[in-house]
Amino acid sequence: MLTNENDMNDDLLVSYLLKEDSQDNRKQVERWISASAANQRYFEHFRLIWETSLHIDLPPAINENDAWDRFQQRTKKAQLMPAVVRPLTSSLKWMRIAAILLISVGAAGLSYFIFTRYVYNEKIFASNGIIALKQLPDGSEVTLNKHSAITYNSASNGNPRKVQLKGEAFFKVTPDKFKPFTVNINDVTITVLGTSFNVKNINGQTEVVVETGIVKVARKNDSVILVAHEKVLVPATDSLFAKQENADKLYNYYRSKEFVCDNTPLWKLVEILNEAYESKIIIAREELRNYPITTTFYNEPLNNILSVIAETFNITVERRGDELLLK
């Protein structure tokens, strides 16, 4: 009964293609297909579309347990701050500013309005000798370690969300999936939609540690995707890089005001102490370098910390000029 093109039903053809139909149907469809060149072409188009669709990119595999962890971070955060009303208030604030400008400054104010609204306004914020907190126009918070600086867009809507970093900073980015937030440091670009992470320049190398959410770190054609408790160290030279687990929380010291050591090798703690206190502690005995230490030091004088270390490992601290030798 299916003898010409008009009689053929697309549903049956597709069922045939997908081998979902009965033996009887198959024979009918085959008869229809071989009835004319036009029928053959019609069917082959279906087949071509079906086969081509298989080549469509699928994403790299993702782990559902990790995704669940990220989901829980999100729900926890939501429980802490139940109502986020920022978009509304910031636009209201903007309108208020615009209104004041229009009334009091008139035409000059209007041109200023247009200027700040649409022009990318570069500003620099530097921390110099102190640890400093800076809020960006989009609500994101940046904690700058000592001797660090950011260049950011001060346009009132903070768009595009782009930051240039020198030194070290911790970013807590306001989520906005429509406006990616990027940080440039050395020749590395870090892209996020809304997460928190630490970025540090170590002699031209770039270290990124993720606290919450997902972060993409890219240089030229190379990139990695990091999630919470992962880090990457992008070497200064143009070579490959890979993500690693991040076990310790030491990176966070300048923000949390505490040094959390969890099986941390002594050399690593010393490195961070030297940075934080601008001191010159030197491990004078090679074998001490990898001694593991597990404790938390709060914001206390360096001498206290050193005496705890000395007592723990039964070693002495010797002062020589401005150097402190552990032996």
Added chain:
Amino acid sequence: MDLQAASIAGNAPEAAFEEVFKTHFKRLYAYAFTIVKEEMTAEEIVQQVFFRIWEKKGQVDIKSSVTAYLYRSVYHESLNYLKHRKVKAAYQSHAVWQSKNQSGDASSKVQASELERKLNKALSELPEQCRTIFQLSRFEELKYQEIAAKLGLSIKTVENQMGKALKILRIKLADYLPLIIAFLIDRKP
């Protein structure tokens, strides 16, 4: 699956919610990715869909099946994202980022043919139910019967929707399909 419909919609115990999340996450993520083409955004979209269900607790009205509800939400959220991205000023910087991102692995991938590109676009323009059923059949390789069970539909509806999907795609791709099918000759027994 439909047992879970009750628990996810009602005052779901955390464990049931977690199970639904973990059962569907990978596939929903792949689905969002085929539409938005960005790993991070795809994850964000799926997270957002689950987050909204979590936020509303008892007030989500899931009439048919959880699977159908989730796919539908991911579909709409993805399209919404694409629509916004076009409008927003951020589009430009994003597109630059994306093209950089894509050129990165171009060497490892065969350049997509014109037909593939058009098909990609045509797929994202399919109506929601068509698109979801196509996804389940093509990328999750489910049989009509399994799709029907998952989405709480009849097999007949699944068959209709698949027919409709291919028909729409064929019309949209008309200009890119070959007029003469050369390889047909040696296929016949």
